[in-house]
Amino acid sequence: MRWSDLLRMSISSLKRRRLRTFLTVLGVVIGTASIVVMISLGLGLQQSMYEEVEQNGGTTSLTVTGKQANDMYMYAAMAEGEEQSDKYITDEVIEELRGLEHVKSANPVLNVSAIALKGGYMAYINLYGMSAEELESRNFELKPGGRLPDPDSQELELVYGNMVIQDFMEESTGKGYWETGELPDIDLEHDSVFLILDQDGYFASQDTVSAGMSEAAGETGPETSGQKKAPKKYVVRASGVMEGDGINDYNANSWSVFCDIDILKSCLQKEFRGRAIPGQPTTQSGKPYKQFVYTSASVQADDMEHVEELTTTIRSLGYDVTSNIEYINSMKKQFAMVQAVLGGIGAVSLFVAAIGIANTMMMSIYERTKEIGVMKVIGCGLKNIRQMFLLEAGFIGFMGGIVGNLLSLLMSVVINALVSGQSMGIGGSLSYIPVWLVGASLVFAVLVGMAAGYFPALRAMKLSPLAAIRNE
Amino acid sequence: MKSVIQVNDLYKLYRVGDSYVRALDGVSFEIREGEFCAIVGTSGSGKSTLLNMLAGLEKPTKGEVIIDGHHIEGLKEDELVRFRRENVGFIFQSFHLIGTMDAVENVALPLTFRGVARRIRTEKAERMLDMVSLSRHKKHLPNQMSGGQQQRVGVARALVSDPRIIFADEPTGNLDSHTSEDVMNLMKRVVQEQGRTLVMVTHDDHLAEYADRVFHIIDGRIVKIEERTGAAPRRKEREHESI
Ligand SMILES: Nc1ncnc2c1ncn2[C@@H]1O[C@H](COP(=O)(O)OP(=O)(O)OP(=O)(O)O)[C@@H](O)[C@H]1O
Ligand SMILES: [Mg+2]
Numbered sequence: 001m002r003w004s005d006l007l008r009m010s011i012s013s014l015k016r017r018r019l020r021t022f023l024t025v026l027g028v029v030i031g032t033a034s035i036v037v038m039i040s041l042g043l044g045l046q047q048s049m050y051e052e053v054e055q056n057g058g059t060t061s062l063t064v065t066g067k068q069a070n071d072m073y074m075y076a077a078m079a080e081g082e083e084q085s086d087k088y089i090t091d092e093v094i095e096e097l098r099g100l101e102h103v104k105s106a107n108p109v110l111n112v113s114a115i116a117l118k119g120g121y122m123a124y125i126n127l128y129g130m131s132a133e134e135l136e137s138r139n140f141e142l143k144p145g146g147r148l149p150d151p152d153s154q155e156l157e158l159v160y161g162n163m164v165i166q167d168f169m170e171e172s173t174g175k176g177y178w179e180t181g182e183l184p185d186i187d188l189e190h191d192s193v194f195l196i197l198d199q200d201g202y203f204a205s206q207d208t209v210s211a212g213m214s215e216a217a218g219e220t221g222p223e224t225s226g227q228k229k230a231p232k233k234y235v236v237r238a239s240g241v242m243e244g245d246g247i248n249d250y251n252a253n254s255w256s257v258f259c260d261i262d263i264l265k266s267c268l269q270k271e272f273r274g275r276a277i278p279g280q281p282t283t284q285s286g287k288p289y290k291q292f293v294y295t296s297a298s299v300q301a302d303d304m305e306h307v308e309e310l311t312t313t314i315r316s317l318g319y320d321v322t323s324n325i326e327y328i329n330s331m332k333k334q335f336a337m338v339q340a341v342l343g344g345i346g347a348v349s350l351f352v353a354a355i356g357i358a359n360t361m362m363m364s365i366y367e368r369t370k371e372i373g374v375m376k377v378i379g380c381g382l383k384n385i386r387q388m389f390l391l392e393a394g395f396i397g398f399m400g401g402i403v404g405n406l407l408s409l410l411m412s413v414v415i416n417a418l419v420s421g422q423s424m425g426i427g428g429s430l431s432y433i434p435v436w437l438v439g440a441s442l443v444f445a446v447l448v449g450m451a452a453g454y455f456p457a458l459r460a461m462k463l464s465p466l467a468a469i470r471n472e
Numbered sequence: 473m474k475s476v477i478q479v480n481d482l483y484k485l486y487r488v489g490d491s492y493v494r495a496l497d498g499v500s501f502e503i504r505e506g507e508f509c510a511i512v513g514t515s516g517s518g519k520s521t522l523l524n525m526l527a528g529l530e531k532p533t534k535g536e537v538i539i540d541g542h543h544i545e546g547l548k549e550d551e552l553v554r555f556r557r558e559n560v561g562f563i564f565q566s567f568h569l570i571g572t573m574d575a576v577e578n579v580a581l582p583l584t585f586r587g588v589a590r591r592i593r594t595e596k597a598e599r600m601l602d603m604v605s606l607s608r609h610k611k612h613l614p615n616q617m618s619g620g621q622q623q624r625v626g627v628a629r630a631l632v633s634d635p636r637i638i639f640a641d642e643p644t645g646n647l648d649s650h651t652s653e654d655v656m657n658l659m660k661r662v663v664q665e666q667g668r669t670l671v672m673v674t675h676d677d678h679l680a681e682y683a684d685r686v687f688h689i690i691d692g693r694i695v696k697i698e699e700r701t702g703a704a705p706r707r708k709e710r711e712h713e714s715i
Binding site for chain 1: 524527529530549550553554556557558560561562564568570571572581582584585586587589590629630633
């Protein structure tokens with residue numbers, strides 16, 4: 001028998017009992033729609049997690065930090081040899097990381113804290129020096145007119161997180177936004193600020209100034225004499241400020257200040273000539289380490305799948321690695337559970353629909369016993385009879401799947417509209433139906449239909465042809 | 473003439489509770505190609521059982537059914553279906569047309585099962601309907617036709633796939649005597665024209681007169697084979713060998 005004929009016969013027998021077909025399909029519609037909507041809620045959650053991760057550096061980025069030998073470790077290391085005890089992120093290490101498999105890029109990150117002065121305000125800021133490439137990859141959203149720092153410039157240029165403004169507090173009173181409830185009157189975008197890298201030096205000079213003021217003749221001990229010189233105040237401008245208001249729009253970079261790493265490095269080196277730069281490791285005698293040491297290295301893997309592998313590789317080299325992958329994995333596990341629960345609820349209704357299909361098919365076969373028998377007597381192959389009923393059941397699943405998907409797309413739109421109307425600020429949508437979900441649920445509905453129709457179809461196949469002629 | 477159907481020592485026992493019913497009790501005969509045979513007997517004598525066994529609808533308890541040199545008593549069900557599809561046409565007492573299909577589709581059904589293209593089978597079905605003088609009822613559903621018309625559709629359906637053998641179990645059982653004669657004449661004519669073998673079951677001696685040979689069956693045994701050759705109904709009777 002031809003497929004077109006099988007299909008025609010199946011459809012005509014469905015058409016013959018319109019109401020019953022409609023009701024059976026309705027069951028599948030509800031089942032499919034509840035599965036799809038439930039899973040779409042899980043996917044929506046998952047998607048908003050990914051968006052969050054994306055802001056936190058993305059799914060493929062790893063942060064590699066050095067390992068300082070603590071006392072315990074030192075003790076153990078001493079026995080083995082000094083070499084292994086400390087691991088620092090130096091330019092050589094960056095090169096080494098770049099050479100690893102699955103590494104797309106590796107860039108140093110230098111994190112120092114600094115003091116920013118503006119008018120009567122002062123702020124401790126968290127300054128990150130990064131290469132131009134790295135800054136580029138972070139995809140900052142800057143306010144219009146903003147740009148990333150120019151690596152070729154002679155001056156430091158800063159990119160402020162949108163909440164850095166809260167850090168500024170009145171120098172005289174020490175009160176900040178939390179106390180006053182008012183943001184300081186500073187336009188970070190356009191005003192230049194004084195940046196002080198040598199905090200100790202700054203406080204020392206402040207102290208001596210105040211001491212000198214109050215007691216006129218300060219004791220100038222020999223050890224303080226070297227620090228009397230006030231540290232350099234760099235006049236720096238912003239090249240950009242991140243999008244978002246200073247109070248509410250939090251993202252992972254809101255509290256940070258970014259600048260070019262090479263310029264920051266040379267500033268530091270100039271500032272601390274002959275002395276140890278704070279944060280830089282020193283040898284046991286207190287001398288600076290021979291190479292410049294970065295805070296961390298930011299490594300991009302070529303693919304999310306390789307992040308874990310890369311993590312273990314770098315760990316085996318002796319560095320600490322953090323990435324979002326562990327967070328993602330644990331979240332994924334949770335979402336898998338949420339989805340399984342939600343999908344399971346939907347599956348129950350599809351299961352009920354499957355019982356409906358099986359029931360409809362059984363009824364259909366009882367009604368058509370004679371017809372099936374006659375068809376067998378006049379030469380309809382057993383396989384064809386089975387196919388006919390499977391097609392019929394599959395078709396019920398198919399129609400239910402299509403209508404169910406349309407229904408769930410509609411419901412998804414309504415849910416998202418309701419949610420976005422109620423609570424601002426939640427990024428993304430609550431319900432998300434990707435194309436694969438549509439496809440998969442459709443296939444699933446058809447399969448469920450066929451599975452439900454399988455035993456009835458077998459029964460039809462096994463019906464004795466004689467029964468048709470006998471029970472006249 | 474060549475024999476198409478050969479039956480050797482056929483038994484069929486039905487088990488009812490603790491006892492057995494001998495529906496067929498050692499039947500042997502031969503049907504030649506192009507013959508019109510009638511199986512006659514009283515109700516419960518085993519006529520339908522015999523016919524069903526010839527068509528492979530039921531398995532014999534013992535004995536052989538050889539059709540065109542092939543044993544069919546041992547075939548599996550799907551092989552039997554294929555055998556019927558290729559070789560056998562069926563005419564039923566209560567017509568058994570498919571209620572949702574019109575006359576043309578009903579007649580074309582055996583061709584559909586053979587995988588014949590729609591255009592070709594419709595053409596052929598229409599020709600068959602013309603032959604049974606139902607040209608004006610092609611688009612009628614079974615419940616829009618009289619019994620006689622329905623049975624003529626049944627005859628057309630049995631013949632459409634050019635089967636070598638046609639089985640008919642009381643084909644006129646549900647028709648009045650006048651219509652019965654119409655249908656009988658039609659069957660006789662078609663069988664003669666197209667040279668097909670027809671095996672018909674009836675309990676009506678009168679209808680059996682249309683046949684070339686008549687098998688009388690009583691309690692599962694063939695007691696008499698009546699040969700009716702030529703125009704003159706010269707009757708040549710003989711007792712069946714087996715008792
Ligand atoms: N499935 C069955 N189970 C038990 N006994 C059966 C079965 N089928 C037929 N019989 C018995 O076999 C015998 C022959 O039945 P069969 O149907 O062949 O009669 P028939 O000659 O066709 O009668 P009728 O003219 O009434 O149709 C009967 O006695 C019947 O009771
Ligand atoms: Mg009978």
